[in-house]
Amino acid sequence: MEFLYDPQVWIALATLTLLELVLGIDNIIFISILSGKLPPEQQPKARIIGLSMALIMRVILLFSLSWIIGLTEPLFTILGKSFSGRDLVLLIGGLFLIGKSTHEIHGSLEGVEGHQVKKVFASFTSVIIQITLLDIVFSLDSVITAIGMVKELWIMVVAVVISIVAMMFFANPIGKFVERHPTVKMLALAFLLLIGFTLTAESFHVEIPKGYIYGAMAFSVFVELLNMRLRQRGTPVDLHDAYNELEAIQEDSE
Numbered sequence: 609m610e611f612l613y614d615p616q617v618w619i620a621l622a623t624l625t626l627l628e629l630v631l632g633i634d635n636i637i638f639i640s641i642l643s644g645k646l647p648p649e650q651q652p653k654a655r656i657i658g659l660s661m662a663l664i665m666r667v668i669l670l671f672s673l674s675w676i677i678g679l680t681e682p683l684f685t686i687l688g689k690s691f692s693g694r695d696l697v698l699l700i701g702g703l704f705l706i707g708k709s710t711h712e713i714h715g716s717l718e719g720v721e722g723h724q725v726k727k728v729f730a731s732f733t734s735v736i737i738q739i740t741l742l743d744i745v746f747s748l749d750s751v752i753t754a755i756g757m758v759k760e761l762w763i764m765v766v767a768v769v770i771s772i773v774a775m776m777f778f779a780n781p782i783g784k785f786v787e788r789h790p791t792v793k794m795l796a797l798a799f800l801l802l803i804g805f806t807l808t809a810e811s812f813h814v815e816i817p818k819g820y821i822y823g824a825m826a827f828s829v830f831v832e833l834l835n836m837r838l839r840q841r842g843t844p845v846d847l848h849d850a851y852n853e854l855e856a857i858q859e860d861s862e
Contacts, residue, residue: 628771701745705804
């Protein structure tokens with residue numbers, strides 16, 4: 609138990625936990641947007657399940673360090689570029705994120721209101737599947753970051769557990785906030801596009817410093833908060849909602 613009195617251990621734990629929280633922002637955004645497609649009573653459940661899956665996968669990956677390290681070994685080479693298992697996961701996840709975000713932006717801006725209401729109650733499983741698929745990508749990136757920072761497995765596990773539990777507390781407020789403010793939702797979708805592009809670039813070994821990405825995101829959030837302050841007395845913009853049950857029912861009755 610002597611290691612508990614080592615200040616470097618606690619510094620490493622605090623630093624890694626903070627980093628895991630920062631890396632988990634994109635995870636929360638994605639879960640919040642996807643769960644927003646469900647009826648209000650199912651949204652908290654979807655967020656908790658999504659983050660629980662993220663926690664389980666990250667802990668499993670941490671206990672499979674040899675397999676994770678093996679994912680970084682080159683599998684094949686194309687035009688002088690070597691691709692590993694990690695690269696393929698990042699490529700698939702990045703392209704999926706870009707496609708999904710583009711589809712959501714199009715649906716919100718140019719989609720038809722309330723015409724997919726019948727899919728609402730049947731979409732819970734599909735939403736969880738989509739969250740799980742992206743959790744794999746986010747978890748892989750998170751675990752590789754943890755492995756690169758510390759050597760002690762227990763520090764990695766504790767940091768991941770603390771960060772995910774903290775995200776569970778913030779997931780519902782963030783989800784409700786995003787749904788109440790359409791421009792914030794659009795900004796969040798733009799963030800997911802940016803993250804998808806970053807993951808795709810990383811799969812081709814084009815490293816984009818994370819500090820630039822999160823710095824740009826933080827600045828965008830700051831500007832949006834200022835805009836929200838100016839728009840407080842105005843009428844907020846209304847995005848299309850393909851899952852609006854009330855309006856779909858009214859439309860069908862007409």
